[in-house]
Amino acid sequence: MGTARVADEVVARARAEASAAAQRAGVRVVELTTAEQAHVAGAVLDRVWGLPPDGCLIDPSILIALAHSGNYLVGAIRGKEMVGVTAGWFASERTFGVGTTLHSHIAGVQPGDAGRGAGQAMKLDQRAWALERGITTVTWTTDPLVARNVHVNITRLGATVAEYRVDEYGPMRDGINVGDQSDRILLRWAVDGPVGGIPPDQLPDAPRALARSDDEFSSPVPDLAPLDASARICRIAIPEDAETLVLTRPEEHSLWRVAVREALCARLTAGWRVLGFDKGTCEYVLEAP
Numbered sequence: 001m002g003t004a005r006v007a008d009e010v011v012a013r014a015r016a017e018a019s020a021a022a023q024r025a026g027v028r029v030v031e032l033t034t035a036e037q038a039h040v041a042g043a044v045l046d047r048v049w050g051l052p053p054d055g056c057l058i059d060p061s062i063l064i065a066l067a068h069s070g071n072y073l074v075g076a077i078r079g080k081e082m083v084g085v086t087a088g089w090f091a092s093e094r095t096f097g098v099g100t101t102l103h104s105h106i107a108g109v110q111p112g113d114a115g116r117g118a119g120q121a122m123k124l125d126q127r128a129w130a131l132e133r134g135i136t137t138v139t140w141t142t143d144p145l146v147a148r149n150v151h152v153n154i155t156r157l158g159a160t161v162a163e164y165r166v167d168e169y170g171p172m173r174d175g176i177n178v179g180d181q182s183d184r185i186l187l188r189w190a191v192d193g194p195v196g197g198i199p200p201d202q203l204p205d206a207p208r209a210l211a212r213s214d215d216e217f218s219s220p221v222p223d224l225a226p227l228d229a230s231a232r233i234c235r236i237a238i239p240e241d242a243e244t245l246v247l248t249r250p251e252e253h254s255l256w257r258v259a260v261r262e263a264l265c266a267r268l269t270a271g272w273r274v275l276g277f278d279k280g281t282c283e284y285v286l287e288a289p
Contacts, residue, residue, distance in 0.1 A: 010192055011131045017195065018124040025117030027076040027083065029125040031067070038064040041075055041085040048085075048108035058106065063087060072102060072129055076109070076118040084109040084118040086126060091139065102130045104140035123157055127191040136192040141168060141184035144260055145242035145253075150185075151279040158197040159187040161274040164265035180246060180253070183261055198276035203285045206233040210263040212240075212282075217252060220259035227266055233275075235283040236263045 022029050032041055038060040045057045066087055067073040076084035088104035104126060109119045130138055142149045144164070153159045168184040207225035212218040218239070225234045239245050239256050246253040264284065268274075271289035278285060 006131050006134055006136065006192060011128070014124070014128040014131050014191070018121065018128040021117065021124045022076075022121040025076070025121045027078045027118045027121055029074050029076050029121055032063070032073045032075050032085075033067055035060065035064050037075065037082075038067070038073075040082050041073070041087075044075070044082055044085050044110050045106065045108055047110050058087070072104070072126060074122060074125060074129075076122050078113070078118070083113040084122055086122040088126065088138070088140070090135075100135050101137045101139055102126070102135050104138055107140070120152065120156065124195070127189070127195075130191050136190060138189045138191050139186060140189075141165065141186050143242070144183060144185045144264060145238050145256060147238055147240060147242065147277075147279065147282045150238070150277050150284075153187050154274065154277040155197045155200065155279065156195075157189060158193070158195055159189040161268065162186045162188045164261070164268045166261060166265065180250075181257055183257060185264075200276065200278040200280055203276045203278050204233055206235050206285065207231045208237065208283070209234045209267070209286075210236045210259055212237050217249075219252060220256050222259050222263060227270065232288040233285065234267070235278070235281075235285055236260065236267075237281070237283045240282050 018029070032038060041063055042056065042058060042060040046055050049057050051057055063073055066089055071087075071089040073087045074085070075082040084107070086104060086107040088102050088106075091101040091103040107119065107122060126138060130136070139162070142153055144150065154161070163186045165184050165186060167181045169182040171182075207229070209222070209225040209227075211221045211224055213221050220237070225231050238260055239253070242253060242256065245256070267286055272286045273289070275285045275287050277283070
């Protein structure tokens with residue numbers, strides 16, 4: 001597969017931004033190259049995804065094979081402890097249709113360390129790593145219901161929503177996804193551009209294709225702005241805390257899963273694009289083609 005020619009100043013700026021993010025987070029982002037490191041990384045991912053001590057989300061032999069075949073495997077180290085892991089691999093042109101791509105399969109920060117900047121430090125390191133190899137596009141998937149991840153990916157990083165994939169991975173047995181359908185949005189990040197999307201306070205107000213009820217349950221209220229309406233911009237709400245909702249009220253979570261699938265998937269299929277994500281209201285903002 002061919003690679004793009006990325007200007008030296010773009011690569012240098014990306015590496016400097018990654019280093020600054022790691023410094024702010026108080027971590028070192030290092031490539032993992034040994035079997036011992038791969039086993040530690042596997043244990044971190046097991047904790048993040050809530051597997052029992054004898055569980056195994058990704059076999060360490062797969063992780064080290066990825067690293068030794070030239071793919072991306074890093075850990076975020078705080079002091080002497082690995083607190084986060086990211087792994088990805090090269091994707092072919094026929095898969096995504098846009099040059100050579102790095103697909104970031106998994107990224108996680110262990111419980112107790114989330115929200116301290118390690119996750120963003122790893123993503124910015126991934127951006128610099130890709131550019132250093134002439135790769136200008138990074139893709140990954142995320143759960144469209146998890147507001148904190150959607151906010152980071154779309155608003156803070158500037159990734160765009162490429163498509164909606166229904167039950168992408170089929171039944172999953174980890175502690176986070178067990179019993180849920182694995183709907184995902186595919187994100188595409190142009191890493192040779194600036195970092196960041198439209199700030200929430202600059203997103204337009206618009207009719208809501210999906211809203212939350214104003215009762216104590218905050219249930220989904222769909223079809224407020226039908227797909228065939230004349231409105232060119234709309235908003236689609238998601239739960240404020242889907243991760244807690246799936247544990248405490250799984251039936252309510254299932255209602256949200258179906259409602260968001262119907263509202264968001266239909267519009268993306270019809271050519272709408274996600275302008276941004278409003279963290280304050282937990283809403284996607286979409287624009288018609």
